[in-house]
Every structure is written in structure tokens, then in C-alpha cells.
Amino acid sequence: MKKILVTGANGQLGSELSVLSSKYPEYEWFFADRTKATLDNLDLLPIQLNDIKADVIFNCGAYTAVDKAETEKELAFTVNSSAVEIIAKYASENKVKLIHVSTDYVFDGTSSVALNEEAFTNPINAYGESKLAGEIACMKQNPDSIVVRTSWVYSKFGNNFVKTMQRLMQEKEEISVVNDQVGSPTYAADLAQAMINIVNSPNWISGTYNYSNEGEISWYEFALSIKELGNYNCQVNGIPSSSYPTPAKRPSFSLLDKNKIKSIYNLEIPYYKESLKKIFL
Known part of the structure; x- marks a missing residue:
């Protein structure tokens, strides 16, 4: 029986993979939180990987505090790049299939097409720099890896935009959301299923792939969809990013083109609103 190691087990993607794992009893699943796959301890991590002895690794663990990364750059690079290098090296030396999760924040936001x-x-912030360094390290150490870039991830688990909006819309009469950052959200359960589908596919085509739900929206439009589906009375105002300064700059356009992953792995990707509905069920 093949063993799948999931790092970042308590994160949004790790939690959704845990839910899905019961549908795939043909695999032995090993869900590693930060105590079992210690991505910020580069001496301990190789020992842990040797002990776990996985056949497949889903590297979902990451440093994701985008604003804090500006002042915790060293920690962000340790988790998002140096640890990835160790995991990819281990995967290469032990013939382990590796899917590493990356981000749309590797882009600067100046594009006008997907x-x-x-x-x-x-990248225009430290988090994006650390994730791009991780992608490069991953492919250098193990060219047989698959890197999946995703964007605007949300889930019933963890902290994310959807849960924040649900809370604020019930607490406040009026909120403001930036309307000049464009992309597409990703329901973590959809991405988790896509990763399993890739592993179950007869083909393993290494390289970089994009994955997010279908649709092109701003965070403001995303908030309006949440308001509609939640039937909230809160007034939502669109504002420019300049009115909501953050320590880390965000790309103003990071819509991902998914044609490659759809054609190679024959994936059907849901429209963002269809997946968003599942949060309200």
C-alpha cells in the first residue's frame, strides 16, 4: 500500500485532504502537522522524512502570513524555500512523487491577461519571493516534481477571506473591500481533489501547473457573492488598495490560466460561485 504524506496537515488544504482521504482507502495517509514535519527545523526535517517513508508527498505546509513575512523574512524563506529544498532532495533520492503547492504571489500583478x-x-513582497525561491529549489533538486500554483484559497477550515467576511457581515452594518485586485478564488476542497486526481492519473507529467476556480473577479466582487449567498444585510463598499494600505504589497492582477492542468489531467474545474455555495451548506 502506497503511503501519502501531507505536510501542513492542520492548514486549509491539509484539512480538506484529510476529509477526502476516507474515500481513498487504497492509500495509507500520514498527516503531518508542524510537530511531525517540522518545516522550520532544517536539521530535524530530513530525519522525519526518513522515518515516515512516504511514496507520495503533498507539500501543503507553508509560511503564509503575507504581511508578517515582511518582518519575518528569514522564517518565511526557511519554511517556504529551504524546507522545500530538503523535501525535494529527499523525494529525488527516494523516488518519491512530490506535489508542491505554490502561489499566484510569484507574479507582480502588471499583466492584463490570465x-x-x-x-x-x-514577486513584489517577501512572501512571494520566498515561495518563488521554493519553486526554484524544488525543481532544481527534483525535476520530476509537480508544482501547483494556486490563489485566494478558502475553506471551512482555518482563517481565510470567506470566513472573515461571514463574521464581519454579521457584526457590522457596513464594510469596505478592495476592488482593484483581480484574480480567482480557490476552494481548498477542489484543489485537494485535483491533487488526488493527479496522483491517480496514469500519467505523471512533471512541471508547473496553475489551479484556481473558474471566474475573474475582484475581492470586492468576491465579498458581494459571499453577501448574496449568506443573505447578509451588511452594505459592502468597494475601495482602492491605496485606501487600505498593508505592510506587504499585493499583485493587482493575478488571474491564473488553467488550460495546462485541465488538458493534461483532464480536470473539470468548477466556477468559483458553485464551489463557494458549499461553504453555506
């Missing part, structure tokens, strides 16, 4: 996997990378 970004494909070959698009120019130029």
Missing part, C-alpha cells in the same frame, strides 16, 4: 505557467515571475 497568467500561464510560462509567464514572467516577479
Whole structure:
């Protein structure tokens, strides 16, 4: 029986993989939180990987505090790049299939068309820099890896935009959301299923892939969809990013082109609103 190691087990994606795992009893699943796959301890991590002895690794663990990364750059790079390098090296040496999860924040936001996997990378914040360094390290150490870039991830688990909006819309009469950052959200359960489908596919085609739900929206439009589906009375105002300054700059356009993953792995990707509905069920 093949063993799948999931790092970042308590995160949004790890939690959704845990839910799905019961449908795939043909695998032995090993869900590693930060005590079992210690991505910020580069001496301990190789020992843990050797002990777990996985056949497949889903590297879902990451440093994701985008604003804090500006002042915790060293920690962000340790988790998002150095640890990835160790995992990829282990995968290469032990013939382990590796799917590493990355982000749309590797882009600078200046594009006006959906970004494909070959698009120019130029991160504008420390988090994006650390994730791009991780992608490069992953492919250098193990060219047989699959890197999946995703964006605006949300789930019933963890902290995310959808849960924040649900809370604020019940607490406040009026909120403001930026309307000049465009992309597409990703329901973590959809991405988790896509990753399992890739592993179950007869083909393993290494390289970088994009995955998010279908649709092109701003965070403001995303908030309006949440308001509609939740039937909230809160007034939602669209504002420019300049009115909501954050320590880390965000790309103003990071819509991902999903044609490659859809054609190679024959994936049907749901429209964002269809997946968003599942949060309200």
C-alpha cells in the first residue's frame, strides 16, 4: 500500500485532504502537522522524512502570513524555500512523487491577461519571493516534481477571506473591500481533489501547473457573492488598495490560466460561485 504524506496537515488544504482521504482507502495517509514535519527545523526535517517513508508527498505546509513575512523574512524563506529544498532532495533520492503547492504571489500583478505557467515571475513582497525561491529549489533538486500554483484559497477550515467576511457581515452594518485586485478564488476542497486526481492519473507529467476556480473577479466582487449567498444585510463598499494600505504589497492582477492542468489531467474545474455555495451548506 502506497503511503501519502501531507505536510501542513492542520492548514486549509491539509484539512480538506484529510476529509477526502476516507474515500481513498487504497492509500495509507500520514498527516503531518508542524510537530511531525517540522518545516522550520532544517536539521530535524530530513530525519522525519526518513522515518515516515512516504511514496507520495503533498507539500501543503507553508509560511503564509503575507504581511508578517515582511518582518519575518528569514522564517518565511526557511519554511517556504529551504524546507522545500530538503523535501525535494529527499523525494529525488527516494523516488518519491512530490506535489508542491505554490502561489499566484510569484507574479507582480502588471499583466492584463490570465497568467500561464510560462509567464514572467516577479514577486513584489517577501512572501512571494520566498515561495518563488521554493519553486526554484524544488525543481532544481527534483525535476520530476509537480508544482501547483494556486490563489485566494478558502475553506471551512482555518482563517481565510470567506470566513472573515461571514463574521464581519454579521457584526457590522457596513464594510469596505478592495476592488482593484483581480484574480480567482480557490476552494481548498477542489484543489485537494485535483491533487488526488493527479496522483491517480496514469500519467505523471512533471512541471508547473496553475489551479484556481473558474471566474475573474475582484475581492470586492468576491465579498458581494459571499453577501448574496449568506443573505447578509451588511452594505459592502468597494475601495482602492491605496485606501487600505498593508505592510506587504499585493499583485493587482493575478488571474491564473488553467488550460495546462485541465488538458493534461483532464480536470473539470468548477466556477468559483458553485464551489463557494458549499461553504453555506
